[in-house]
Amino acid sequence: MGLKADELNVGDSYSEVIVEDLTRTQIVQYAGASGDYNPVHSDEKFVTEVAGYPTVFAHGMLTMGMTGRMLTNYVGDGRLTYYGVRFVNQVWPGDTLTARAEVSEVREEDGQTLIDLTISTTNQDEKFVLTGNATARVD
Template sequence: MTLKISTIKIGDTYSEKVCSNLSRTQIVQYAGASGDFNPVHHDQPYTEHIAGYPSVFAHGMLTMGMTGKMLTNYVGDGRLTNFGVRFTAQVFPGATLTATATVTNIRQENSEGIVDMDVSTVDDNGVEVINGKASARLDP
């Protein structure tokens, strides 16, 4: 299902719970798929004693990937034109994350309809872990 310009308005929001009780195993799964084997994401002795963090933590790109899942579920496949985020807090095992898109503008660019969105992902304590923007090309 693909979102249409005619069915949205500024201020609309779409939210999705993108992970629940994030497991170390899912972080390892992401390491394997992405190729980023930084030990701070899976190796507790290294992370605690060498890197100096209390626990292994998720790749920022795993959180961005899960946030992207919310976006593509909202706007449709192959529709994104821009997606950019800042990583505002680390995500640790056990996290439950909710990603939200808010429509901030609807415009025409090169005779195509474009929706601009604010993007935010928060954990279940309300701490924002990702803050960003995205745009997508939509049919009328």
């Protein structure tokens, strides 16, 4: 089930808390599933003593993946035709993130009705960690 074009307006928005109090274990879980074992995401000794960061931080792709859940919950399964983001700030253990999508356009292309969305994910300090865009097919 997709969204219905005739019920959508530019400026409509949807948001979800995508993670509360992000754990180091979830970051490790993502490393295992994605195959990205960069020690900056899981190795406290390496990241503090060698890389020079205060602690481990999340993969950008984990934030993109969690933000994607908000998107598919909004537009429906299998409806995305494009999803792209910029990672604008790091995400740390303990962060609580809220992802938001806003309709920027409703349009027709090749006989399909599409919506363009502007996406942003912010942390508990209302700092942007991710910004982006998506396009989805609607009914």
